[in-house]
Amino acid sequence: MSARDFTRAPFHIRYPREFDFEPKIVSIGPHFYNRTEFSEAMEKKKGEFTDYFLKTPAAFEGLVQRLKDSSDADNVKLQDKIYNWYGGKDKLAPVGWDKLLPMLLRDSFFIIRIIIYLSREANNMLSLGVNVKMVRFDLLLLENQIPLFFLKIVYDYLKNHKALLPITLTEQDSAPNSHETGNTQTASQTHSWCRCLCFKPTSLQQSTGEQTLLPHPDSEQNSSVHATSVQTENLDEFLKELRPFICLDMPWEFNEEHISQLPDHLLDLYWKWCLPSKLPSNTYLRNHRDHTFVRDISWVNIHLRSNADKRIPNACELSKKAGMTFVKRKHEKGFGVEFHKRKGILQLPHLKLDSSQTTLLVNLIAFEEFKPSEDRILTSFILLLDGLINTKKDAELLHSCGVITNKLSSIEMVSEFFNDMGNICKVDYNNHYCKDQFEDLNNYYQSKWSRHRAILQHEHFKSPWAAISMAAGTSLLIMAGLQTAYNIYGFYHHHQ
Template structure:
């Protein structure tokens, strides 16, 4: 009993977990590597064997670059020294012998570094290496990771020295380059966590997408100008419910919010993909490009948050927001017209289905997630009858030129009728001499 307890305590806290079972069932393929296995979870799978021989070639190529004349034995020795710490990084007990585990870490770590170097040097042009795009995506899967310190140690052994004294770009620069070139998910931040706090490649990408120090912009509580104007007249005051910050799981869809008077705009200069604001009935959202590359990345970012107990749920909150806004292909079409969403999937219906499943069964604190205040503000705005009346007025009478002309003509006719009636009554009481 004591031995089992010691083993359990020694294994905590892990940094590379499995995709939780409660969210993986719907989209299994989005969590599994297509062409290459990195780390122990998918090690040895039959359909991933084609690229195993290339790992040895990449190891040879990386050693040939060494500025410190590092030997294979030195790399193996370092991996052996890191074995205990590396095993503890995984949520499961790894059933590989010491020799197998050390060899796997060496081959996978060197493959990653050499892959980034070759991409930086554009060695992959003209499709001289199979599956470059798929390898990049496989390196961002939650279950396809090795500890970041393993990659760092190998990089330092091969190139040595400080970044200022060597010609090779830093490891972080190499990684950032491939992500920026691929453009799979919006990356606006240049901030980084301290190197010691980077867990793995997906975690590093997560920090670029969602900077830890950034807080959501507070929604504007002031009434729109027209509402303040009409509030001067008692009979036309909007019936406002009491402001409440009661936790809520959803907001209305894009179509419903549009009918309630909400306007959607593309964020001009977003700080990051979560820089979504709601002020005076206007929701500003950064541009989102959705295709077959961004789907597994977003899905695994949500899985990463769900796999670590104390991780923030910022991407999960973003997914919840998009799931609320998008129910049907009509909602997608509206966001496309606003230049908020662009996609290369089969149809708007497929985009809607993806967002509806992105955070399905995910766990989140309703009272304290990233967009909890925005949810409350949107629901408060929608519950105000004034906004619905104003939206209906705009839709019915200002939605197209003919409707505007009809309204103007009706007003002119009403004015002429009023004048005719006035002069008729006036002439009755004050007949001309």
């Protein structure tokens, strides 16, 4: 039985929005295999970046052969892990293992070259011959992903062979290389790179036509504490290398508090680094493949719940009828939301909307669709914005407050985008990230005190002169009252 495919957008999200999930420049992984619309120039770049690290075709073929039958510490073959990651072998029927592995290797070298450029070379103005920002955008699409564990395998291999030293050279063909000409490597070299990859090396000597496995480097004589610390250190270094790539043009402040294990892919890492610091206690944030606990709630049931009486008034209504104020939240990691009930102030993270950002948001929402309701953090936040923004006037209000920066063609497109997102964002309204904000906003809107204060503010304090007149009248009334009280007190005191 095939595993669930977490690398394909759900049909009800993808069907009217295919354009948001398909890469525009570079195809990564098997989902867009043999698509003719992708330029040969970009495929040529993959070959150039592979040669940048390995230099010779023989070195590449040698690496392919050594990875082909590799298995991890639990004797799970690399082939099985990758097939399972993509939802099963039957999901990749047009692409056999003999084609899939070289494809993933070339894609990995391509991605690592982009990552290295952003983390080490961007300030040196070295040209890769590609539009890095547009390529990065394609590399964050849900259906254009490869396993991050495989990317780390290749990264650690290059690092172990001194191919990832700080690069200050001006010519790509002078890149560091530790491979000898041809595909011959000693057994110790093979064992070295397999140790770095955390995969068992296959013996170079074959007997009876079968390959035997050497002892795993992290065997019983090595303490588990040391192994764990090494893995943690390697993961931290790998994530540090990825940070400039992920955080480029990120609309929120980078937040690294929620990384406890290697994410599934680059989009998953982006999602985790966007999350707010304060999350509900029932939030799991596990990887998709750990979601054995996901409740059996069909999309139809969630859709029906989402249409329950849990909506909130739009921004203009909240401002005019309840006197609410919207402000941009500052110095907060991730897209956290906070409502100050006593002051009637809703703090929202800043969000810049352009064509790239809207597409990325759609992919993140599709990514969260595989998670339980309590883990759909961004979906809940977008639903909150959808409730606040119904019309052009609502979008203009949040734009004037600095919450939204509009880079789309018109302000109407902002309201249209969030209204469209409201149709695909589904949560259990009894259990989601912004549940408290939904309840508090509705309670505040229905409060008589809030409404009376809003009427006073909008009808009697429209201008500074009205406020001054009201203050003067109130002062005269107080003074008249004091004078009356003083006269009454004097009258009774005189007669006594």
